[in-house]
Amino acid sequence: MQSAIRFHPPxxxxxxxxxPTPRISDPDDAIVKVKYAGLCGSDLHAYxxxxxxxxxxxxxxxxxxxxVELGSAxxxxxxxxxxxxxxxxVGDKVVSPFxxxxxxxxxxxxxxxxxxxxxxxxxxxxxxxxxxxxVRVPKAGGTLYSLSDPALSQKYSSWAxxxxxxLLFLGDILPTGLFAALQAIHHPKxxxxxxxxxxxxxxxxxxxxxxxxxxxxxxxxxxxxLGPVGLCAMIALADQASLKxxxxxxxxxxxxxxxxxxxxxxxxxxxxxxxxxxxxxSFVTYDGEAAKSAVSEYTEGAGCDAVLEIVGHDxxxxxxxxxxxxxxVISSVGVHSERPFPLSGxxxxxxxxxxxxxxxxxRAMLPIALDLLVKRQDVFAGVGTDASLVDRIVGMGDAxxxxxxxxxxxxGKVLFxxxx
Amino acid sequence: MQSAIRFHPPxxxxxxxxxPTPRISDPDDAIVKVKYAGLCGSDLHAYxxxxxxxxxxxxxxxxxxxxVELGSAxxxxxxxxxxxxxxxxVGDKVVSPFxxxxxxxxxxxxxxxxxxxxxxxxxxxxxxxxxxxxVRVPKAGGTLYSLSDPALSQKYSSWAxxxxxxLLFLGDILPTGLFAALQAIHHPKxxxxxxxxxxxxxxxxxxxxxxxxxxxxxxxxxxxxLGPVGLCAMIALADQASLKxxxxxxxxxxxxxxxxxxxxxxxxxxxxxxxxxxxxxSFVTYDGEAAKSAVSEYTEGAGCDAVLEIVGHDxxxxxxxxxxxxxxVISSVGVHSERPFPLSGxxxxxxxxxxxxxxxxxRAMLPIALDLLVKRQDVFAGVGTDASLVDRIVGMGDAxxxxxxxxxxxxGKVLFxxxx
Numbered sequence: 001m002q003s004a005i006r007f008h009p010p011x012x013x014x015x016x017x018x019x020p021t022p023r024i025s026d027p028d029d030a031i032v033k034v035k036y037a038g039l040c041g042s043d044l045h046a047y048x049x050x051x052x053x054x055x056x057x058x059x060x061x062x063x064x065x066x067x068v069e070l071g072s073a074x075x076x077x078x079x080x081x082x083x084x085x086x087x088x089x090v091g092d093k094v095v096s097p098f099x100x101x102x103x104x105x106x107x108x109x110x111x112x113x114x115x116x117x118x119x120x121x122x123x124x125x126x127x128x129x130x131x132x133x134x135v136r137v138p139k140a141g142g143t144l145y146s147l148s149d150p151a152l153s154q155k156y157s158s159w160a161x162x163x164x165x166x167l168l169f170l171g172d173i174l175p176t177g178l179f180a181a182l183q184a185i186h187h188p189k190x191x192x193x194x195x196x197x198x199x200x201x202x203x204x205x206x207x208x209x210x211x212x213x214x215x216x217x218x219x220x221x222x223x224x225x226l227g228p229v230g231l232c233a234m235i236a237l238a239d240q241a242s243l244k245x246x247x248x249x250x251x252x253x254x255x256x257x258x259x260x261x262x263x264x265x266x267x268x269x270x271x272x273x274x275x276x277x278x279x280x281x282s283f284v285t286y287d288g289e290a291a292k293s294a295v296s297e298y299t300e301g302a303g304c305d306a307v308l309e310i311v312g313h314d315x316x317x318x319x320x321x322x323x324x325x326x327x328x329v330i331s332s333v334g335v336h337s338e339r340p341f342p343l344s345g346x347x348x349x350x351x352x353x354x355x356x357x358x359x360x361x362x363r364a365m366l367p368i369a370l371d372l373l374v375k376r377q378d379v380f381a382g383v384g385t386d387a388s389l390v391d392r393i394v395g396m397g398d399a400x401x402x403x404x405x406x407x408x409x410x411x412g413k414v415l416f417x418x419x420x
Numbered sequence: 421m422q423s424a425i426r427f428h429p430p431x432x433x434x435x436x437x438x439x440p441t442p443r444i445s446d447p448d449d450a451i452v453k454v455k456y457a458g459l460c461g462s463d464l465h466a467y468x469x470x471x472x473x474x475x476x477x478x479x480x481x482x483x484x485x486x487x488v489e490l491g492s493a494x495x496x497x498x499x500x501x502x503x504x505x506x507x508x509x510v511g512d513k514v515v516s517p518f519x520x521x522x523x524x525x526x527x528x529x530x531x532x533x534x535x536x537x538x539x540x541x542x543x544x545x546x547x548x549x550x551x552x553x554x555v556r557v558p559k560a561g562g563t564l565y566s567l568s569d570p571a572l573s574q575k576y577s578s579w580a581x582x583x584x585x586x587l588l589f590l591g592d593i594l595p596t597g598l599f600a601a602l603q604a605i606h607h608p609k610x611x612x613x614x615x616x617x618x619x620x621x622x623x624x625x626x627x628x629x630x631x632x633x634x635x636x637x638x639x640x641x642x643x644x645x646l647g648p649v650g651l652c653a654m655i656a657l658a659d660q661a662s663l664k665x666x667x668x669x670x671x672x673x674x675x676x677x678x679x680x681x682x683x684x685x686x687x688x689x690x691x692x693x694x695x696x697x698x699x700x701x702s703f704v705t706y707d708g709e710a711a712k713s714a715v716s717e718y719t720e721g722a723g724c725d726a727v728l729e730i731v732g733h734d735x736x737x738x739x740x741x742x743x744x745x746x747x748x749v750i751s752s753v754g755v756h757s758e759r760p761f762p763l764s765g766x767x768x769x770x771x772x773x774x775x776x777x778x779x780x781x782x783r784a785m786l787p788i789a790l791d792l793l794v795k796r797q798d799v800f801a802g803v804g805t806d807a808s809l810v811d812r813i814v815g816m817g818d819a820x821x822x823x824x825x826x827x828x829x830x831x832g833k834v835l836f837x838x839x840x
Contacts, residue, residue, distance in 0.1 A: 106722065107746065111618030115746040115772060179620070186623050188606040198531030199784055200599075203606050302526065317765065326527065326535040327778075336765025345737065345756025345777070352535060352778030357768035358747075364619055 003418060004058040004132035005399045011049030014403045016396050019058070022128065022136035027073035028085075030140030032094060036168045036393070037130045038062030039406055039414040040098075041227050042335055043123065047403060050337070053125060060131030060416075061098035061122035062171035064147075064164055067091060068134070073141065080104060085141035092148040093164075096130070096137060097362035098122060098172040103142025113363040116142075131399070133418045145170065145366050156374045165390055165415055166373060166380035169232070173389075173413070174373055174380075175365035176333050177232025177310075183356045184221070184306035184331040185240055193217060193305055194246055199327070218247040220299050222291065222323045225310035225334065226254035226263045228389055228413045233308050234263065235376055238270050249298055253291045253319065256409045266379050269387035273378075295323050302326070309334050314342040321347060330355045389413055395420040423838060424478040424552035425819040431469030434479070434823045436816050442548065442556035447493035448505075450560030452514060456588045456813070457550045458482030459826055459834040460518075461647050462755055463543065467823060470757070473545060480551030480836075481518035481542035482591035484567075484584055487511060488554070493561065500524060505561035512568040513584075516550070516557060517782035518542060518592040523562025533783040536562075551819070553838045565590065565786050576794045585810055585835055586793060586800035589652070593809075593833070594793055594800075595785035596753050597652025597730075603776045604641070604726035604751040605660055613637060613725055614666055619747070638667040640719050642711065642743045645730035645754065646674035646683045648809055648833045653728050654683065655799065658690050659792055669718055673711045673739065676829045686799050689807035693798075715743050722746070729754050734762040747772045753780060809833055815840040 002021045007014060022031055037060045045051040046059075067090050077086035082103030088094075101108050101116035108116050118139050123129025128136065137143055147167060153159040184190060192199040194217055221237055223230045234250055241248040252263050295304055303325030309316050312334025320330045321343055332355060348355070362369075373380055382388030391412035394402060405411040422441045427434060442451055457480045465471040466479075487510050497506035502523030508514075521528050521536035528536050538559050543549025548556065557563055567587060573579040604610060612619040614637055641657055643650045654670055661668040672683050715724055723745030729736050732754025740750045741763055752775060768775070782789075793800055802808030811832035814822060825831040 106720075109618065110747075111612065111620060112747040112772065182620060182623060183608070186608040188603070188608075192531065198529065199781060200531060200602060200788060201784075202531075203602060300526075312765070312769075314765075327530075327532040327781075332765075332769075334765075334769075336769045338764045338766040341761035341764055341768075344758045344761055345732070345734075345752075345754075346758040348761075348775070348777035349732075349752075349754075349756045349779065352532065354774070354776040355768070356774040357765070358772030359769065361619060361747075364621075368620065 002133040003396055005060065005396055005416065006056055007046055007053065007059050008056050009053050012047060014047065014059070014400050016399050021134050024069055024071045025136070026138060027071040028139050028141060029071040030067055030074070030088070030137045030144065031069040032063065032065040032096070032135050032137055033068045034063050034065040034130055034133060034135055034418050036064050036165055036415045036417060037132070038168050038171065038173070039131070039402060039416065040172055041229070044407055045335065047407060055125035057123065057125050058129040058132050059123045060129035062168055062173070063130035063135060064093070064095045064168045064171070065135070066093055071140070082142040084144060084146060088141065088144065088146060092146050094144040094146055095167055095170045095366075096122070096144050097175070097366065099359070099362070100127070100137065100139045100143045101363050102139045103363070108142060111364040112361045114359040114361040131396070131416050131418070143363065145363070158374060158377070162374060162377065163381040165383060165393060166377060168415060169373060169380055169389065170366055170369055172360075172362060173228045174232045175362040175369040176360040177229045177234075178236040178369050178372060179360035179365055180229070180233045180308040180310060180331045180333045181236035181240060184308060184329050187306070187329045187354060187356070189327055189329050189354055190219065190305055193219065194244070218249060219305045220249040220251070220295065222251045222253060222295060222304045222307040222320070223310065224253045224307060224316045224320055224323075226252050226256075226259045227310070229333065230254070230308070230310045231263055231266050231389060233310060234267060235270055235379065236372060238267070239372055239375070251291055251294055251298070251304070251323075259409065259412075262412060265387045266389065269378055270376065291319065292322055299325065303328060305329070306331060312336050314339060318342050321351070321353065324351070324353060327352045328354070332357045333360060390415055393417055422553040423816055425480065425816055425836065426476055427466055427473065427479050428476050429473050432467060434467070434820050436819050439478070441554050444489055444491045445556070446558060447491040448559050448561060449491040450487055450494070450508070450557045450564065451489040452483065452485040452516070452555050452557055453488045454483050454485040454550055454553060454555055454838050456484050456585055456835045456837060457552070458588050458591065458593070459551070459822060459836065460592055461649070464827055465755065467827060475545035477543065477545050478549040478552050479543045480549035482588055482593070483550035483555060484513070484515045484588045484591070485555070486513055491560070502562040504564060504566060508561065508564065508566060512566050514564040514566055515587050515590045515786075516542070516564050517595070517786065519779070519782065520547070520557065520559045520563045521783050522559045523783070528562060531784040532781045534779040534781040551816070551836055551838070563783065565783070578794060578797070582794060582797065583801040585803060585813060586797060588835060589793060589800055589809065590786055590789055592780075592782060593648045594652045595782040595789045596780040597649045597654075598656040598789050598792060599780035599785055600649070600653045600728040600730060600751045600753045601656035601660060604728060604749050607726070607749045607774060607776070609747055609749050609774055610639065610725055613639065614664070638669060639725045640669040640671070640715065642671045642673060642715060642724045642727040642740070643730065644673045644727060644736045644740055644743075646672050646676070646679040647730070649753065650674070650728070650730045651683055651686050651809060653730060654687060655690055655796055656792060658687070659795070671711055671714055671718070671724070671743075679829065679832075682832060685807045686809065689798055690796065711739065712742055719745065723748060725749070726751060732756050734759060738762050741767060741771070741773065744771070744773060748774070750775045752777045810835055813837055
């Protein structure tokens with residue numbers, strides 16, 4: 001038996017219960033002993049009753065831990081199978097993306113692992129979650145990422161000092177924020193601006209011209225939603241600006257003042273680093289008017305080059321539309337519902353808006369997210385400090401209270417330590 | 421006085437009338453004597469009463485002709501002004517994009533000329549159209565494209581033989597079809613597929629790797645709407661496949677059988693050219709089911725890499741959504757209305773769909789559209805032949821009849837010759 005944080009429908013009912021320890025039920029399964037499990041904004045969809053869930057289940061889709069049992073598919077090198085089936089061992093440290101993926105289907109091979117034909121989301125009736133002492137991982141050879149791979153300590157000189165609590169961010173938050181940022185930056189509409197070559201000629205110019213350092217280019221972004229994913233998106237944007245050499249203005253938007261202040265502190269830490277741009281960042285309220293006037297002022301009335309929409313509400317999409325410039329990009333990673341879309345085709349036509357929607361392919365993003373995580377231990381490693389992304393690490397006994405505080409926006413990122 | 425084809429609200433009322441000849445009313449104006457003016461699908465929005473227009477006006481936004489009068493801004497080289505202000509002369513042959521643009525504002529300089537702050541659409545109450553003997557062109561130094569530029573006969577060895585009726589396609593149809601195709605092909609989601617490198621690694625790979633010829637890559641496109649713009653999109657896709665070396669499957673979708681047959685004949689001509697791929701093309705009915713099953717068969721159930729939506733109706737957007745693969749792209753150049761959007765945020769999230777909306781920046785596209793036009797005289801130059809994009813060239817006396825036939829889909833591209 002084990003302890004687990006369980007959701008009881010229809011809403012606001014979290015209980016810590018003793019339930020059977022999960023077992024291998026398929027040859028591709030692994031059982032992971034959980035060291036840390038995260039509490040994430042999308043856990044609140046079921047908690048608030050916004051997402052209709054008719055079954056009691058263990059919550060959570062972010063975790064890091066240790067392999068304690070492997071199915072019979074492991075230990076054999078078979079052509080076409082995901083490499084971990086031949087290399088993963090009991091005792092290895094692993095992190096998991098928030099959805100399972102086989103690593104073998106056409107979608108996985110193309111790197112769009114969030115659309116794997118075997119994909120399941122942890123922490124739903126369809127798959128028990130990770131806020132527990134043990135979690136069963138289906139398609140584990142494709143899903144898991146081994147942190148015991150010796151190549152990592154060769155690649156990262158600081159590997160031994162990377163904190164386990166920071167590595168949990170690889171499961172969802174950091175890849176998703178990075179995805180939102182990269183999706184926008186690599187859109188042809190922003191690539192035109194970055195190249196300094198007028199649209200559409202930038203598309204057919206030789207690579208040597210296209211990759212010139214765009215030193216005098218300033219991109220203006222808005223991030224709508226300054227929870228942990230929004231902060232990771234901000235960190236990713238700053239990193240991209242430093243790598244690619246463009247200037248960067250970010251307007252962060254959130255209704256919650258504590259979140260805005262946290263974001264300012266995180267940015268202040270991040271932008272101290274040598275090589276990062278010294279472009280300003282400003283935070284304005286989510287209710288729209290203040291953000292709109294700030295953006296208008298920064299961009300001489302044009303609007304943001306791109307808006308990262310990390311909320312998943314109609315109001316956030318409407319605000320993103322109002323903030324984006326004509327011929328701009330909305331990169332939306334917010335989880336949207338089946339409500340009617342708040343914008344018309346005419347709205348989108350009239351402004352030449354591009355929109356990229358959907359779930360981050362977290363498993364495919366994991367290696368590049370890890371690069372950023374190692375580089376930015378200043379904000380990922382700490383716990384409860386001014387500029388740390390983790391607010392608290394608690395035992396499961398605090399789960400009911402933590403869900404309440406997190407729901408109200410009174411606390412940031414919380415990690416559960418199921419063995420304390 | 422002059423003859424002009426005029427629309428009388430509220431709907432289905434076209435009259436050929438004698439009205440005053442336009443005059444220079446601003447220093448930046450030019451007066452063009454029209455040689456050919458096109459009848460375009462978007463002329464039907466007002467004609468059918470779908471677009472509320474409360475004023476009699478001259479129709480048409482596609483034209484080619486000769487400069488007969490220039491405003492006082494011309495003939496002077498002034499820093500920051502569009503180059504044509506210093507070079508354009510009375511007697512020069514010109515073609516115009518369907519909207520005016522100054523060539524000087526930030527949007528114009530960035531190549532997104534459709535979002536020029538001075539932009540006006542020809543053939544609306546706000547700006548008299550081109551289905552007339554003369555048309556006034558505001559911001560003419562930014563808007564017009566000179567076909568009398570000696571550089572053109574140096575660039576194109578066949579320049580003297582390029583037909584004037586084909587050059588009219590530069591005004592709207594060809595840039596818009598090319599725009600729909602390029603917007604999709606250059607989207608990061610398709611670039612990942614084309615590079616053969618899994619997402620997201622393709623974004624950070626060095627250009628030398630990224631630009632390898634993707635010989636074994638097949639992209640599957642759907643084109644929803646096989647009018648003249650859809651045909652130009654098809655021609656542009658085939659050209660891109662030949663230039664970039666990928667294989668191409670196109671599923672063309674239209675309710676109208678005559679349009680489907682025309683598209684097949686045009687494709688048969690286009691794909692005969694040396695260097696073009698020999699990938700198949702198939703045409704299925706617009707009502708959806710047949711197109712869906714064809715796409716499903718071609719792609720092993722996955723869906724199209726991209727769908728070009730060239731209709732502007734909810735049903736076309738719904739079909740595009742159904743046809744596109746997870747992590748695919750919808751490139752929409754159809755003119756959409758203010759009706760509620762037919763898809764939910766949840767739909768878009770669940771399939772990781774990207775959508776690029778809006779009007780083609782025709783003036784910025786004009787030079788690369790001209791490259792394609794010169795290359796593809798086999799389909800652009802003819803009139804009324806099996807594989808020609810122009811169905812008929814008529815005098816203005818046939819205007820009422822032509823609008824009727826075009827509205828019913830009984831005729832393809834019609835050009836008016838206002839002096840016959």
